[in-house]
Amino acid sequence: MRLSRWGRSPYETPADIDLECEALGRLVEVLPEGADAEIIVVHSKIPFGAAELKRAPSTRLLITTTSGTDHIDLDHMNRVGIRVARLPEARRDAVVDATLGMLIWGLRRMGPMQKRAQDGQWARSELPIFAPIGLRRARVGVVGLGVIGQRVAEALGMLGAEVWGADPAGVVDGVREVGLSEMLGHCDAVTLHCDLNPTSANLVSKEKLEAAHPGLVLVNTARGGIVDVDAAVTMLRNDLLGAVALDVFPEEPWPHMNWVDDHPALMMLPHAAGYHVGLARSIREGLCAAVEAFVSGRRIPHRVVAVER
Numbered sequence: 190m191r192l193s194r195w196g197r198s199p200y201e202t203p204a205d206i207d208l209e210c211e212a213l214g215r216l217v218e219v220l221p222e223g224a225d226a227e228i229i230v231v232h233s234k235i236p237f238g239a240a241e242l243k244r245a246p247s248t249r250l251l252i253t254t255t256s257g258t259d260h261i262d263l264d265h266m267n268r269v270g271i272r273v274a275r276l277p278e279a280r281r282d283a284v285v286d287a288t289l290g291m292l293i294w295g296l297r298r299m300g301p302m303q304k305r306a307q308d309g310q311w312a313r314s315e316l317p318i319f320a321p322i323g324l325r326r327a328r329v330g331v332v333g334l335g336v337i338g339q340r341v342a343e344a345l346g347m348l349g350a351e352v353w354g355a356d357p358a359g360v361v362d363g364v365r366e367v368g369l370s371e372m373l374g375h376c377d378a379v380t381l382h383c384d385l386n387p388t389s390a391n392l393v394s395k396e397k398l399e400a401a402h403p404g405l406v407l408v409n410t411a412r413g414g415i416v417d418v419d420a421a422v423t424m425l426r427n428d429l430l431g432a433v434a435l436d437v438f439p440e441e442p443w444p445h446m447n448w449v450d451d452h453p454a455l456m457m458l459p460h461a462a463g464y465h466v467g468l469a470r471s472i473r474e475g476l477c478a479a480v481e482a483f484v485s486g487r488r489i490p491h492r493v494v495a496v497e498r
């Protein structure tokens with residue numbers, strides 16, 4: 190059995206690559222990058238569909254090192270019998286950490302307070318105006334309750350938040366099931382953790398945002414195409430949202446990172462939520478688990494199929 194990586198992330202070091210090849214080499218033959226092999230490994234910036242299969246006709250298993258699969262033509266992979274797997278656990282806890290930080294930053298109105306400090310103002314007398322909200326008893330909506338979203342919901346529940354949720358597969362215990370529009374209109378904050386697919390593209394649209402209540406904190410660490418970013422930022426500038434914290438964008442690199450200068454309650458990060466010291470090791474462990482399961486005929490962890498429409 191042979192394996193080939195198609196592309197590396199810019200933060201992967203030569204030492205990371207050597208360790209990964211050594212670990213996988215105990216299970217399969219590791220070929221040079223971009224080669225035809227039974228197992229192909231890609232990351233989120235490497236598209237894989239019918240055209241790519243012509244370059245790798247031996248493919249039987251396709252693994253993406255990320256959580257999302259919007260760069261993969263799942264319909265085509267299913268039609269031709271190629272199994273697809275992802276590695277959501279490699280970044281799960283880092284995304285949960287980042288999400289909680291962004292939620293707290295927005296709910297506690299830390300951005301506007303920081304702006305006052307930058308202007309040399311001691312804003313303690315303005316605290317009733319800022320009206321910071323703690324997570325305990327806050328109403329927080331979680332859209333997408335997969336591997337990452339479920340862990341976010343668990344953490345929020347442990348911190349005393351009232352968790353509302355939406356997922357096509359249903360919600361977990363302790364989460365109130367509601368629709369997105371109800372979340373946007375009644376929650377203190379909404380955080381997104383769903384895949385980008387034809388059913389979720391532009392899910393948080395301009396029309397949906399216009400129905401949100403003015404104090405809402407919107408957090409997106411999932412995929413940029415889920416949110417109408419222009420509409421969200423415009424509404425924030427017009428004081429129609431409480432805070433917007435974005436880690437992902439419809440186009441990356443996002444050409445308007447300087448928009449953060451326009452409003453103290455706007456946070457923009459460079460698709461950084463899932464990165465952590467030790468990510469390469471987590472990816473390596475996830476790859477080994479998937480490859481070992483495949484070559485031994487066992488169930489492949491986190492296998493994905495096309496979304497039914």
